[in-house]
Amino acid sequence: MSQAASFVVHHIPVCPFSQRVEILLALKGNDAQERVRFEVVDITRPRDAALLAKTRGTTALPVLELPDGRVLKESLVLMRYLDEVLPGPAVAAADPYRRAVEGMLSRLEGDFVQAGYVFVMNQDPDRRGALRERMLEQFARLDAFLVEHAPAGTFLFDDFGWSEAVFTPMFMRFWFLEYYEDFDLPPEPRFERVRRWRTSCLAHPAAQQVTREEIVKSYYDYALGAGNGALPAGRARSSFAFEPHWRTRPWPPRDKYGPPPGDAALGL
Ligand SMILES: N[C@@H](CCC(=O)N[C@@H](CS)C(=O)NCC(=O)O)C(=O)O
Known part of the structure; x- marks a missing residue:
């Protein structure tokens, strides 16, 4: 991202809806990528009040902030908008x-x-x-x-x-x-x-923005029924936490129906 960046995408790095936007930008090329800055949101923490004010209380990401402060939501909408306003080849079919x-x-x-x-x-x-x-x-x-x-x-x-x-x-x-x-x-x-x-x-x-390992480790809590950074019973840290980094954590147990390990065994 260079000084020319004028759009801000508030996102969760491992979120598939944000990845759609990242893929679109990758397809459009450098000139488009340089116009967009990604602001990372940690969904395991209470949402920043300033961001909540911008979204008028909704918490789903990604959210696109335009240079004049207006806000757009919904990944497919963001894709369409950025495809139309940014330089680079159109990703949507022309016909x-x-x-x-x-x-x-x-x-x-x-x-x-x-x-x-x-x-x-x-x-x-x-x-x-x-x-x-x-x-x-x-x-x-x-x-x-x-x-x-x-x-x-x-x-x-x-x-x-x-x-x-x-x-x-x-x-x-x-x-x-x-x-x-x-x-x-x-x-x-x-x-x-x-x-x-x-x-x-x-x-x-x-x-190639994410790997299988990052997804399997980050989504362990989903496999226990706890989505969007929520904590499964008996745990103090979410598998979506940024620290400790997912690379340093062991692979979670594949048997999601068995007795779940605690934070320490998950490397959290
Ligand atoms: N339909 C939305 C879905 C977005 C969505 O569900 N994002 C999830 C992350 S993968 C999220 O922000 N979850 C946190 C929350 O809703 O508070 C889109 O396509 O942008």
Whole structure:
């Protein structure tokens, strides 16, 4: 970020919704990146009053502050706005039909995200099968969409673009399902297309802001049913805390239904 920065994104570094914005900026290039400064928010601490005043009391991030103080919310809205006002190649498709197809695919993200987060946060072993099925249905829905609109390629269109910036952060977060729920796509034809998409999305250089290790360790408390920096019973420090750094902590137990370790055993 240089002196030319004029937009501020308030964000949580490991948040997938913020990563969408980071990916968009990476795709637009240096000139765009230099215009945006990222302000880190620690969600394990009470929210800063000045930021709350700016957002009029809402706490969800990312939030974009414009140079004149106006505030925009919602990652997809931020993506659209920054794509339009910042220099660099447009990430959204230029062709109206293609942009409409991107729009339809983006509309699937809400249910997809919801299915994954409900699954990781579930504490009832008897619900695992149903939640796994629900997650698989969501992947099958994406697969069917891609088969209809882009049967042959890798990405939705020619290259990693808008839709990939929307979904890749979620494919990455769902590493927590693989780790804590032993979830993965079965080798069935109904997932072939979406698997190909996911693999290419995960490998793309514009989407390497987080690692599997950071996600698995940071989201341990989600796996215990405590989201957004909340504390699970018997704990004094959140797995979302910045200190001690996640790299220094041991990998959490994969069995989220077993007796949970305390702060010390988690390296917190
Ligand atoms: N629909 C919102 C979701 C944002 C969201 O849920 N952000 C989470 C972090 S991943 C958050 O800020 N949680 C803290 C809170 O809501 O207080 C978007 O796309 O921007």
